[in-house]
Amino acid sequence: MRVSVIGCGHLGAPHSAAMAELGHEVIGVELDPDKCRALGDGIAPFYEAGFEDLLARHTSSGRLRFTTDLAEAADFADLHFVTVGTPLREDGRGYDVSQVIGAVRSLVPLLRGPATIVGKSTVPVGTVARLQEIVDAGARGSGVELIWNPEFLREGHAVQDSLFPDRIVVGLTSPRAREMVEEVYAPILARGVGLIVTDPPTAEVIKSAANSFLTTKISFINAIAEVCEFVGADVNMVAHAIGIDTRIGHGGMRPGIGYGGGCLPKDVAAFTHRVGELGARHAHELLSAVESVNAGRPLAAVELIEKANGGPISGRVIALLGASFKAGTSDVRDSPALRLAGQLAERGAVPVIYDPEALAAARTLYPELAYADTAERAVTDADLVVLATEWPEFTADPKLPVAAAGLVRRKVLVDVRNAVESGMWLAAGWEVWQLGRQPQLPEAH
Ligand SMILES: NC(=O)C1=CN([C@@H]2O[C@H](COP(=O)(O)OP(=O)(O)OC[C@H]3O[C@@H](n4cnc5c(N)ncnc54)[C@H](O)[C@@H]3O)[C@@H](O)[C@H]2O)C=CC1
Ligand SMILES: O=C(O)[C@H]1O[C@H](OP(=O)(O)OP(=O)(O)OC[C@H]2O[C@@H](n3ccc(=O)[nH]c3=O)[C@H](O)[C@@H]2O)[C@H](O)[C@@H](O)[C@@H]1O
Known part of the structure; x- marks a missing residue:
């Protein structure tokens, strides 16, 4: 099938590569020219396990290409996935759906014959009805179908979740739309993955x-x-x-x-x-x-860090291991680790941040914070070490507690992800503090 993917960010870029892997001919449309060029050269604009390999394989095979030109995609493809962003509105009152509305409004008049639009962005209930009006008003003839197909992939597992989802949900209104869905996901459905067919509002609420x-x-x-x-x-x-x-x-x-x-x-x-x-x-x-509850968690973490420190943290050097919002991704959007770094800095502490994949993104977003290029440099002369993102190299590598023990001022680990194997830290002489638990002391080990 000839497929386009409109909006090649954290969802759309892996999705386009996954569609190529399923055997489709794919064109990705991305407004940002730098991102578009990188993707076309087979270079992932962000870290996502397995994505760059898949991207490189299909951009060199010719089955996957990228453009900034929506008209090229409209001419080429029979089915168009819409995967543009839906950020919060600036006043926080609901989504800003302008990228979705804009993409569909621009696409519809460019379609010359029957085509299927498959929305995957996360939208407020009622958006599909609004989009259907745009399709009905703008399509040159009949035969433009609109389907809503919410996506459940997790960053850090984007490739795996795209190729091996646990279910596919679609909101649609015609037998023809269902046929198109069954065709585009045929290799996945053939493995027995459940297809849940419902109406568009139910798909939005799901x-x-x-x-x-x-x-x-x-x-x-x-x-x-x-x-x-x-x-x-x-x-x-x-x-x-x-x-x-x-x-x-x-x-x-x-x-x-x-x-x-x-x-x-x-x-x-x-x-x-x-x-x-x-x-x-x-x-x-x-x-x-x-x-x-969620809004209160950074403060709970700061209070634990103060307890572990034995008092106010002003002037304390704190090695902060992790910057991404979770392990397995370079994404720092709304990252709890960086939120915590900001709160520590506000209290006069000096957080020094290290992350295996997200340093560049963190530096761009918060240039005023201090960064280190390795975990060892981050912990050198630190008064406390805070584990802020649960990367396995922090939680499960027994070399880190031993190496860090010789570099810090005090062997105090505050794990605000409750993720470390505490035994190996205790064995290397560390105190281990975690949220909702009693502190663990090395002599008690
Ligand atoms: N990131 C994720 O893991 C998942 C995201 N979603 C949803 O998918 C949507 C996209 O999310 P992300 O990929 O994270 O956002 P993102 O911000 O990483 O990507 C959106 C991309 O769309 C591009 N874009 C915007 N308007 C465009 C247009 N008219 N034509 C071509 N490109 C355009 C932007 O330049 C950007 O690269 C959101 O609604 C999100 O809630 C759903 C499931 C998983
Ligand atoms: O709609 C989306 O975009 C996606 O949002 C989440 O995926 P993701 O944002 O990649 O991250 P999660 O793995 O769900 O983690 C989200 C946050 O919760 C935290 N978390 C997760 C799990 C947990 O037990 N505890 C916890 O604090 C993570 O550290 C992270 O900060 C959902 O898991 C996906 O199913 C969904 O498709």
């Missing part, structure tokens, strides 16, 4: 509900971490024990500094606003509480 549930789980376990601190209980043990019940599960149950990234925070904020507009009072109360 996506918002999925992300809202994920954040509810994270805020739930973070609220329980707070309770554990009051009573001296261990939140990691609580999460483990309750997660054995399959109705609860272990996924999304790692307590810590809260959810961040380019999606969950803005999706929950926008959905909270939308359900409020709709007058869904209980949904609004529930989601507001989820957001409120």
